[in-house]
């Protein structure tokens with residue numbers, strides 16, 4: 001099937017109590033690892049491209065690789081989405097350039113300015129059959145070239161969401177309930193330790209999510225910053241020359257719970273990076289004489305596929321929903 005928008009996948013996800021995975025793509029191995037997992041699991045998927053991805057891999061290469069995945073994975077509904085669109089021009093370039101969905105991220109701007117820029121993107125996108133994700137509330141962590149400190153982050157104010165959605169006409173809304181970008185989502189002093197001595201982060205603000213959903217019944221909510229930072233990858237990295245002390249993510253049970261509620265799209269990027277880096281570090285240690293990139297990119301791609309398969313089945317619940 002051709003590239004699709006997220007409209008139908010989100011409606012089914014909302015009604016079915018699951019979420020669609022939105023995975024960031026930056027190169028061929030990542031596209032293949034994700035989509036092979038989705039083809040096997042018969043799972044719909046959002047492949048998303050950031051400003052950084054377009055700068056790294058080039059818009060055309062990314063679009064053509066995703067179009068190749070559409071051909072290779074005929075059973076999978078695939079949406080091609082701009083992640084964290086910084087301005088109207090970037091959104092327009094992606095809408096004109098084959099994307100089926102864009103995010104305009106004006107969440108760091110004052111409310112009325114966020115409304116204005118989002119509305120402008122929605123008007124252009126809808127006229128071209130493309131859907132729009134917008135954002136209210138600010139996540140801590142790294143977003144493209146913007147670093148947001150924990151102090152500057154803020155949860156979404158539920159009392160603002162109806163006015164925002166009505167005025168902008170956006171199709172889905174990313175909210176801030178305690179997730180953040182990157183592999184260091186919490187400092188150890190924000191966490192407690194369980195009986196096994198493992199750091200447990202503070203819980204997500206499900207009260208904010210529930211308040212938002214009550215005000216926007218049936219409306220798809222998006223969670224950014226939803227990598228779980230699997231500790232086996234962190235240990236592999238650290239055991240093979242890496243240095244990622246205190247890397248902490250969002251517990252998978254919390255994401256599974258969110259997926260059963262109004263959250264229809266869950267964004268995962270850092271876990272892909274960790275899977276690849278852990279696998280390649282281990283490979284280099286075991287095979288110091290190898291120098292053919294295919295030798296180490298093959299297991300790295302497989303690690304992405306295995307990690308995504310696990311998410312589809314155990315976190316998102318979107319397996320079998322294609």
Ligand SMILES: O=C(CO)COP(=O)(O)O
Nearest residue numbers: 182224225226227269270
């Ligand atoms: O939100 C994301 C992309 O928009 C990715 O978040 P992570 O850094 O938690 O993977």
Ligand SMILES: O=C[C@H](O)COP(=O)(O)O
Nearest residue numbers: 050052053143144181269
């Ligand atoms: O939200 C951020 C994504 O993880 C994309 O990151 P990037 O800007 O480094 O490509």
Ligand SMILES: [Zn+2]
Nearest residue numbers: 105107135139
């Ligand atoms: Zn944002």
Ligand SMILES: [Zn+2]
Nearest residue numbers: 181224225267
């Ligand atoms: Zn994000």
